[in-house]
Amino acid sequence: MNSLTLPDIATQAARQALPLDWVGMCGIALPVVLQGQRLSAKVDAGVSLDDGEARGIHMSRLYLALAALERQDLSPSLLRQVLEEFLVSHDGLSNSAYLKIHCEVLLKRPALVSPLAGWKSYPVSISASLKNQVFHVELKIDLPYSSTCPCSAALARQLIQQQFIDDFANKPLQHAEVLTWLGSSQGIVATPHSQRSTAHLHMHLDEFIDELPLSVIINDAEAALGTAVQTAVKRADEQAFALANGQNLMFCEDAARRLNLALRRSPGVSGFHLRVIHAESLHAHDAVAESRWQRELA
Structure with a gap:
């Protein structure tokens, strides 16, 4: 049996003493639980390397700490717990810890008229940081919808x-x-052009929020737009969707304003940056609008 101690190169002194802002791993495959769903995710995990004399960090310790994400529903408190474990395992090396989770959440959405329902996928990113004991959480969601010019x-x-x-x-x-x-094509000789559009929502969450307000934000945003893309439909649903588009004509500027007002009312959101993209069917380019908001401190 080999009695030699396995070498730990990371504990050796750096050739050039210099702190680093972020060191870690990206794209870690991991199952996570979000709103009761077990989802396939990709995770980025890292810490700062504030000890400029240290050669590197202990990446395996970060990897092992991620196991907590497999067992419990994702919440701000769980994210903070994992980040604190990052720092405990790097005591003396790091003052800041970072975590980012990328996944797609499935929500079952009812048809507009018929009793049908189907699943819709929403790309989601959750970012959390713990820096000098200040905890911060951000949430990104992509929403598809229809827009008629x-x-x-x-x-x-x-x-x-x-x-x-x-x-x-x-x-x-x-x-x-x-x-x-x-009711004939002889009379209705022209129709307006519509396009599948996307809203990219980037929210800053309150520091002491208990839950990730994922479904609430999605529901509020889709209600504000009025023309969320559908899943399972019958002809009656397709007709209702045509009516919804006709009653919700919007430029990208209109969509951005609607979402701005809706997100301001969402619980737990302290600020946001939103970007809407209308992938036009008339032009070869897209129409884009952006908006920001930050709650004023009392």
């Missing part, structure tokens, strides 16, 4: 009006004939 809708209505003039000028109007005209 108000300008395109107005232009389409004008073409329909012109077609009505062409077809019925100097003719006595008959109810049945007009009704048939309205």
Whole structure:
């Protein structure tokens, strides 16, 4: 049996004494529990290396501390517990600890009219830091939705009006004939263009929040937009979706303002940066709007 002690190169002195802001691992595969769901995640874990004389950190200690994320539902208190373990295992080396979790949350969403329902995936990132005993949590969510251009809708209505003039000028109007005209491609000669759009939400959470307000934020944001993309649908649901788009015409500026007002009311959110992208069907480029807000200190 070999009696020699295994070498620990990380304890050796650095060739150049210099502190480092962040040292750790990225893309660690790990199952996590979020809102009762067991999800496949990728995790970034790291600490600062404040002792400039030290050669490196103990990455295996960070890896082993992540095991707590497999057993309990993700919460700010659990994130802080893991970060504190990072620092305890690097006492004398590090004053700051960082954790980032990337996953996709599945939420079951009902159809607009029919009794159908289906699952929708939301990319989520949770970032937490503990720096000089100051704890900070951020939450990122990507939301897909539909947007119909108000300008395109107005232009389409004008073409329909012109077609009505062409077809019925100097003719006595008959109810049945007009009704048939309205339901035909001969009458409705133009439709507005819509696009699948995305809202990227980046929230700063209150320091003492108990839970991650994931579902609340998603529900509030989708309600504000009014045209969240659907899952399982029947024709009645598709018609209801067409109605929702027609009643919620919006430029990217409109979407950004709606989300700004909704997120300000979300519990536990102390600030945010949002970015909406309308992947236009008319242009080869996207229409984009951004907005920020930070709660003023009392």
